[in-house]
Amino acid sequence: xxxxxxxxIPEDMVQYKLFLVQTNGMSSQQTEERLKxxxxxxxxxxxxxxxxxxxxxxPFNLKYHPEKGDVPAHIGGSTRYGxxxxxxxxxxxxxxxxxELFPELAARVEDNDGDFLLIxxxxxxxxxxxxxxxxxxxxxxxxxxxxxxxxxKSSSIGFSLDVVPSLAQALVLLSAHPEVCLASPKxxxxxxxxxxxxxxxxxxxxxxxxxxxxxxxxxxLAQRPDLVAPAVSAFYLRDPVDLQACRSFKTFPPDTRVLAxxxxxxxxxxxxxxxxxxxxxxxxxDLPPRxxxxxxxxxxxxxxxxxxxxxxxxxxxxxxxxxxPVSCNPQWKNFLESxxxxxxxxxxxEGSAFHKELLRCxxxxxxxxxxxKSSSIxxxxxxxxxxxxxxxxxxxFKKLESQLPPEDSDSWLEVTSQDLEQLLQERSSRVADVGxxxxxxxxxxxxxxxxxxxxxxxxxxxxxxxxxxxxxxxGMKDFLNAMSSHEGAETPWSLQIQPFSxxxxxxxxxxxxxxxxxxTTHEFHTKDKEFKxxxxxxxxxxxxxxTEEGSSGPAEMSAAETLDSLKSYMDQMDQELQSTNxxxxxxxxxxxxxxxxxxxxxxxxxxxxxxxxxxxxxPLDIDVNLVANLLESLSSQAGLAGPASNLLQSLGIQIPxxxxxx
Numbered sequence: 001x002x003x004x005x006x007x008x009i010p011e012d013m014v015q016y017k018l019f020l021v022q023t024n025g026m027s028s029q030q031t032e033e034r035l036k037x038x039x040x041x042x043x044x045x046x047x048x049x050x051x052x053x054x055x056x057x058x059p060f061n062l063k064y065h066p067e068k069g070d071v072p073a074h075i076g077g078s079t080r081y082g083x084x085x086x087x088x089x090x091x092x093x094x095x096x097x098x099x100e101l102f103p104e105l106a107a108r109v110e111d112n113d114g115d116f117l118l119i120x121x122x123x124x125x126x127x128x129x130x131x132x133x134x135x136x137x138x139x140x141x142x143x144x145x146x147x148x149x150x151x152x153k154s155s156s157i158g159f160s161l162d163v164v165p166s167l168a169q170a171l172v173l174l175s176a177h178p179e180v181c182l183a184s185p186k187x188x189x190x191x192x193x194x195x196x197x198x199x200x201x202x203x204x205x206x207x208x209x210x211x212x213x214x215x216x217x218x219x220x221l222a223q224r225p226d227l228v229a230p231a232v233s234a235f236y237l238r239d240p241v242d243l244q245a246c247r248s249f250k251t252f253p254p255d256t257r258v259l260a261x262x263x264x265x266x267x268x269x270x271x272x273x274x275x276x277x278x279x280x281x282x283x284x285x286d287l288p289p290r291x292x293x294x295x296x297x298x299x300x301x302x303x304x305x306x307x308x309x310x311x312x313x314x315x316x317x318x319x320x321x322x323x324x325p326v327s328c329n330p331q332w333k334n335f336l337e338s339x340x341x342x343x344x345x346x347x348x349x350e351g352s353a354f355h356k357e358l359l360r361c362x363x364x365x366x367x368x369x370x371x372x373k374s375s376s377i378x379x380x381x382x383x384x385x386x387x388x389x390x391x392x393x394x395x396x397f398k399k400l401e402s403q404l405p406p407e408d409s410d411s412w413l414e415v416t417s418q419d420l421e422q423l424l425q426e427r428s429s430r431v432a433d434v435g436x437x438x439x440x441x442x443x444x445x446x447x448x449x450x451x452x453x454x455x456x457x458x459x460x461x462x463x464x465x466x467x468x469x470x471x472x473x474x475g476m477k478d479f480l481n482a483m484s485s486h487e488g489a490e491t492p493w494s495l496q497i498q499p500f501s502x503x504x505x506x507x508x509x510x511x512x513x514x515x516x517x518x519x520t521t522h523e524f525h526t527k528d529k530e531f532k533x534x535x536x537x538x539x540x541x542x543x544x545x546x547t548e549e550g551s552s553g554p555a556e557m558s559a560a561e562t563l564d565s566l567k568s569y570m571d572q573m574d575q576e577l578q579s580t581n582x583x584x585x586x587x588x589x590x591x592x593x594x595x596x597x598x599x600x601x602x603x604x605x606x607x608x609x610x611x612x613x614x615x616x617x618x619p620l621d622i623d624v625n626l627v628a629n630l631l632e633s634l635s636s637q638a639g640l641a642g643p644a645s646n647l648l649q650s651l652g653i654q655i656p657x658x659x660x661x662x
Contacts, residue, residue, distance in 0.1 A: 009112045010080070012057075014088045016095060016109045017065075017076040018042075019167065021141070021175045029065075031073050036064050037048045038105065039075050042098050043365075044338035049094070049199055051361040054206070054226050054265050056084035057233065060091055069207045071167050075105075082233065084267040086205060092117070092140075093198045100143030106174055107140040109166075117145060121183075121190035133161050139181075145188055146181040147403045148173055155180065205267040210407045211262045212294070214252035215394050217308050218260040220386050224364065225263055228304070230379035235307030236275065245313030246306050251387070254284045254305070258397040259297065261404045262304065270413060273305050279306070308383060315380030317388060335366055391411035472630060473623040475651040515562050586625050 009015055018038075023031060039062050043050075050060060061077040082085035088111065095107040113119065114131050115138040127135075128150055137148040137159075148170055149158035157173070157180050159165045163280070165173070174181050197204070213221075220227055234242070277299075279285040287304045288295055339345065339362055348355040349491075415423075633644035 009110060011076075011112050012081045012082050013078055013299045014091055014109060014111045015076070015078045015105060016091060017071075017074045018062075018095070018098070018105045018107045019072055019074045019171055021104055021106050021171055028073065032064065035073060035075050038063060038102060040335050041342075042075075042102065044342045044344065045101055046097065047339060047342075047344050047362060047365060048095055049202065051358075051365050053090070053202055054229055054263070054268070055079070055081075055199075056087050056229055056265070056267060057082040060094060070168070072171070076131070083271070084264075084265060086201075086267070088116075089194050090198070090202070095140050096195065103142050106146075106171060107138075108138070109127060109140065109575060117191060120194065121187040124184065124186040124190055128161055136165050136167055139170070139174055141174060141178060141181075145177065145191060146174060146182040147183045147187075148181050150503065170590055173285045199556075205266055207264045207266050207410065208261055208405065208408045209264065209269065209300060209410075210259060210294075210297045210404060211304055212257045212259055212298045214249075214254065214305055214308075215256040215258050215392050215397050216387055217305055218251045218258055218385050218397055219390055219392055220308070221260070223360075223386055223390065224382070226364075227379060227383060228262060228264060229268060230311060231262070231304060232272050233306035233307070234310040235303050238306070238310060242310045242398065243280065243306075246309050247280055249283055249285075249305070249309055251384075252305050252309055255396060256392075256395070257301065257305075258301045259294075259401045259404065260397065261407065262300075266412070269410070271643050272300060273410065275303065277303055277306075311378075311380035312383055313380075315378055315384060317381070317384045333365060336362070359384065433487045472627055472648065473654050474655055475648070476626055476630075479661050512559075 020031065020035065026034065043062060053059075057080040058078075060079055062075050063077060065071075065074055065076050067073045079087065079091060092109055095109055099105055099107050109117065115134045117138060118125060118129065118134060129147065136149075139146045139148075148165065149155070150161055151158045157177050159169075159173075279287070279302055285305070287298050287302060292298070345355055345358055348358065370471075392463065630644050630648070633642065636642075637645060
């Protein structure tokens with residue numbers, strides 16, 4: 001994608017569009033009617049999930065959008081998810097669910113990163129697919145991820161890389177060949193982990209805590225639990241001007257505080273809990289000592305009350321025209337019928353307490369997700385309107401204090417070193433699974449043995465067996481021998497998925513051109529390689545005779561002179577390095593012991609090597625030097641991230657922490 005045409009989506013926003021896959025020659029008016037009807041049907045299908053969901057910033061919404069430019073008429077919306085990335089993934093789950101229920105629709109979802117679904121499956125994507133080539137190619141269709149392919153030798157279906165398909169063209173191909181466009185099983189399985197726990201994850205992501213809050217705040221939250229999100233955000237993003245309104249607390253006086261149970265999302269609770277805050281003395285919000293058993297409830301309530309007061313200080317009581325009953329909206333009747341048809345009221349009798357509660361939640365949901373934005377009001381205005389319409393009963397809230405449900409444990413806020421290690425291993429496991437069998441064999445053995453109930457000592461031995469220094473050395477060799485592309489270094493397992501082709505002849509020709517040799521130099525290299533492979537004296541004589549008798553002597557001599565010059569350069573470098581201390585920093589093979597045991601091969605003829613020969617022939621143990629330097633680098637990292645640990649992690653090699661205090 002051209003840099004000048006970058007997406008204009010804000011950083012914390014997700015946009016989603018649902019298109020009709022087949023219009024079947026429908027007119028624009030028929031398409032509009034069909035899409036508007038589908039909007040009501042879809043929202044009615046997911047109403048039970050959405051009425052209990054607390055959004056960080058903006059709710060999920062769907063509205064009809066007419067055709068504009070090369071974008072066909074569609075149902076779409078956008079949601080600002082703020083700091084809670086779970087809102088974005090919940091929207092993706094909704095789109096998967098809706099396209100499965102309505103197979104005539106295909107969805108596109110994007111944020112400021114573009115097709116962010118591909119990021120989750122980046123390890124399994126085809127080489128040709130990247131942010132520059134994914135435009136209008138990624139869809140959610142029939143509850144699965146679909147990627148429009150490129151033409152290949154086995155199939156001519158798809159769009160070439162130099163073509164950006166329009167949405168209309170993409171939908172036609174998706175409708176005609178859905179099985180060809182279906183993403184590979186590895187890509188789909190990589191995304192399944194994000195959605196396996198839905199819809200149960202909605203409740204698991206909530207946190208219930210006890211808070212001492214003004215009675216007005218308790219009354220508002222009893223009617224609209226979702227208003228806790230803008231209140232927490234107002235406190236979290238406060239500035240000195242906002243706190244000026246919290247000196248007197250005109251809307252929520254502190255002398256009306258009661259103990260209430262407040263439901264947060266985990267993100268909202270963490271934002272409120274982790275903030276260090278001391279209230280203004282003029283506000284009369286006094287906190288008890290930290291040793292007080294209810295200190296946390298007082299602190300949370302104080303922060304929450306400040307958030308509500310900030311919202312109301314920026315708003316005023318809306319006019320009666322802006323608060324017209326939802327029943328006056330012409331869309332409400334059809335939406336209510338869709339709710340009844342989809343079993344939203346769960347068979348409850350009309351007029352019962354539970355039916356009234358479900359109806360009230362449906363009205364709130366309709367205002368947020370169905371009604372036009374022109375009729376929406378700010379969170380502060382909604383709070384003032386609720387306070388105006390609902391008189392406070394302080395005594396009733398006092399009575400409810402003894403009947404509060406228990407609050408949830410916030411131990412999930414504390415992440416131990418073991419939890420962090422487990423999270424990192426889970427994150428890297430998908431990369432290691434793609435790695436070579438040698439790297440992952442130890443990891444595969446450990447879970448099997450743990451499941452079989454072996455003793456702890458055996459598990460420890462098996463775990464230590466996975467930390468093989470041979471694997472470290474072999475992994476580095478594979479990494480250095482791997483061929484990288486213009487996009488950077490590649491790990492060995494990526495090459496196993498898509499092997500490259502290598503032509504030795506082309507490589508030799510390229511080297512000849514680089515060294516300035518003639519065209520026939522390749523013949524010399526070939527004969528020289530055959531001689532080294534066979535390694536016999538007779539072959540050496542044959543090659544020498546061929547060189548003397550051949551007609552291409554000058555070219556071969558030119559290549560031989562080039563090799564001799566390279567060897568002379570290497571010899572000069574060795575002589576210069578011998579006068580330095582560089583060699584002392586490397587571990588050397590115990591060569592002297594080896595030659596003493598085989599004195600018959602001494603070049604001096606007396607069974608012993610001279611001191612000069614011993615000094616010249618000092619082979620290096622490459623593996624030992626490599627492992628020693630890597631371990632030294634790991635030790636200097638002091639348990640933190642660094643180049644050595646990152647490199648070994650990318651190769652699928654796990655090194656245990658250094659438990660030796662020395």
